[in-house]
Amino acid sequence: MKMHKNLQLGGGSKRGKESKRNERVHSKTESPTSSGPKKVMQAVVVRGEGGGPETLQVQTVPRPIPKQDEVLVKVDYAGVNRPDIHQREDMLPPDDRRSHYLGLECSGSITEFGVGMSNEDKKAWKLGDKVCAITNGGSYAEYVAVPVGHLLPIPSSTNLQDAATFPQAACTVSSELFMKERLSLRMVSEEPGSRLSSGENQTLLIHGGSSGIGTFAIQMAKHQGVTVYVTAGSDEKLKVCEKLGADFCINYHKEEFEKEVLKKTAGKGVNVILDCLGDKYFLRNISCLSSGGWLVTIGPTCNTSVQDSYTFPSERHQVEACSLRNRTSEDKAEIVEEVKKHVWPAIEAGKVKAYENNIKPYPFKHAADAHKRMENGNFIGKILLSP
Numbered sequence: 001m002k003m004h005k006n007l008q009l010g011g012g013s014k015r016g017k018e019s020k021r022n023e024r025v026h027s028k029t030e031s032p033t034s035s036g037p038k039k040v041m042q043a044v045v046v047r048g049e050g051g052g053p054e055t056l057q058v059q060t061v062p063r064p065i066p067k068q069d070e071v072l073v074k075v076d077y078a079g080v081n082r083p084d085i086h087q088r089e090d091m092l093p094p095d096d097r098r099s100h101y102l103g104l105e106c107s108g109s110i111t112e113f114g115v116g117m118s119n120e121d122k123k124a125w126k127l128g129d130k131v132c133a134i135t136n137g138g139s140y141a142e143y144v145a146v147p148v149g150h151l152l153p154i155p156s157s158t159n160l161q162d163a164a165t166f167p168q169a170a171c172t173v174s175s176e177l178f179m180k181e182r183l184s185l186r187m188v189s190e191e192p193g194s195r196l197s198s199g200e201n202q203t204l205l206i207h208g209g210s211s212g213i214g215t216f217a218i219q220m221a222k223h224q225g226v227t228v229y230v231t232a233g234s235d236e237k238l239k240v241c242e243k244l245g246a247d248f249c250i251n252y253h254k255e256e257f258e259k260e261v262l263k264k265t266a267g268k269g270v271n272v273i274l275d276c277l278g279d280k281y282f283l284r285n286i287s288c289l290s291s292g293g294w295l296v297t298i299g300p301t302c303n304t305s306v307q308d309s310y311t312f313p314s315e316r317h318q319v320e321a322c323s324l325r326n327r328t329s330e331d332k333a334e335i336v337e338e339v340k341k342h343v344w345p346a347i348e349a350g351k352v353k354a355y356e357n358n359i360k361p362y363p364f365k366h367a368a369d370a371h372k373r374m375e376n377g378n379f380i381g382k383i384l385l386s387p
């Protein structure tokens with residue numbers, strides 16, 4: 001049985017000490033320079049031990065200092081992702097590789113290069129460039145330090161607000177569905193051996209089709225010619241999934257998705273399942289997965305105890321639990337590079353779009369409301385914050 005330690009939800013424990021959380025707020029990456037005036041910014045901070053949305057609060061904190069391979073981005077928009085909620089609840093505590101503030105993606109502009117940055121990196125980006133990026137935490141703030149390799153240009157077909165909805169979804173979806181192996185970064189169309197080969201005979205089931213990840217995954221898979229099945233909890237959400245291109249829409253409150261999938265695939269099951277439920281759906285997912293198919297759990301939505309990723313000894317199915325958030329900065333940079341080459345053109349061409357949900361970005365001071373909304377499930381697509 002192959003084991004990867006990719007997903008550690010539930011592995012973190014309540015530390016029980018407010019001082020520890022405050023210590024983190026003043027961590028090394030976010031400390032001010034010893035000389036010169038103290039540079040500060042506003043950031044959304046988790047108070048005390050963390051817990052409910054009410055623990056989010058805007059505070060004045062030291063501005064991050066970009067390292068040699070980083071730039072400082074002035075944040076215009078930050079995407080809200082489910083792992084932020086787990087971090088707030090203290091189930092996914094940040095480690096020393098990342099900022100201790102919340103936030104895994106943003107859009108904004110480059111305001112500073114890290115001291116000693118290579119000329120090559122400086123050539124690629126200019127001060128003032130508008131960018132979007134995946135971050136090692138910290139985008140719920142006016143400024144965030146971002147590794148140069150995690151930056152993406154704003155596609156010409158879109159704007160700063162829409163661009164903030166892309167980085168996490170594009171990187172998660174392409175790395176987990178369209179790259180052959182974790183880091184052999186070839187997209188479907190070029191690599192017939194990848195998890196999802198291009199073409200109508202390839203089938204994908206997406207749970208949570210109306211989520212930020214789901215709305216992106218539907219469009220990307222349809223762009224690749226894959227037949228898409230989705231589940232969602234309401235007919236209104238399914239209508240949106242259908243509009244985005246989903247071929248078969250299943251309301252999980254009304255139908256048993258595995259039966260529907262088997263019925264529609266003539267008993268074969270689907271090639272790949274993009275799952276966000278973990279152990280809750282494990283056996284049901286397996287029952288509608290085709291021979292040799294992949295079950296990919298990208299971070300459970302519910303508080304579950306999904307184990308580390310593993311592959312069954314039998315070659316019949318492959319099961320993986322994974323998290324973009326926990327990957328190394330180098331891994332993420334390689335994924336971003338592939339996204340730039342293979343996904344960005346689809347966005348530029350208008351084949352993949354940000355779903356217009358008419359939810360106004362929440363100002364930082366209302367971050368708690370944004371989290372409540374995600375927890376209530378009363379949204380489609382992406383929720384954004386703005387300083």
Ligand SMILES: NC(=O)c1ccc[n+]([C@@H]2O[C@H](COP(=O)([O-])OP(=O)(O)OC[C@H]3O[C@@H](n4cnc5c(N)ncnc54)[C@H](OP(=O)(O)O)[C@@H]3O)[C@@H](O)[C@H]2O)c1
Nearest residue numbers: 081082208211212213232233276299300301323324325377
């Ligand atoms: N790997 C990473 O680093 C990474 C980054 C971002 C997100 N994620 C993961 O990707 C998933 C989506 O995240 P998100 O931030 O886009 O939005 P989200 O709010 O976490 O989406 C959760 C989705 O789960 C669906 N769901 C809940 N119960 C369900 C059930 N019983 N059956 C089928 N679907 C059910 C919801 O559908 P309804 O609303 O229709 O009930 C909703 O669309 C989450 O699991 C998240 O942890 C992973």
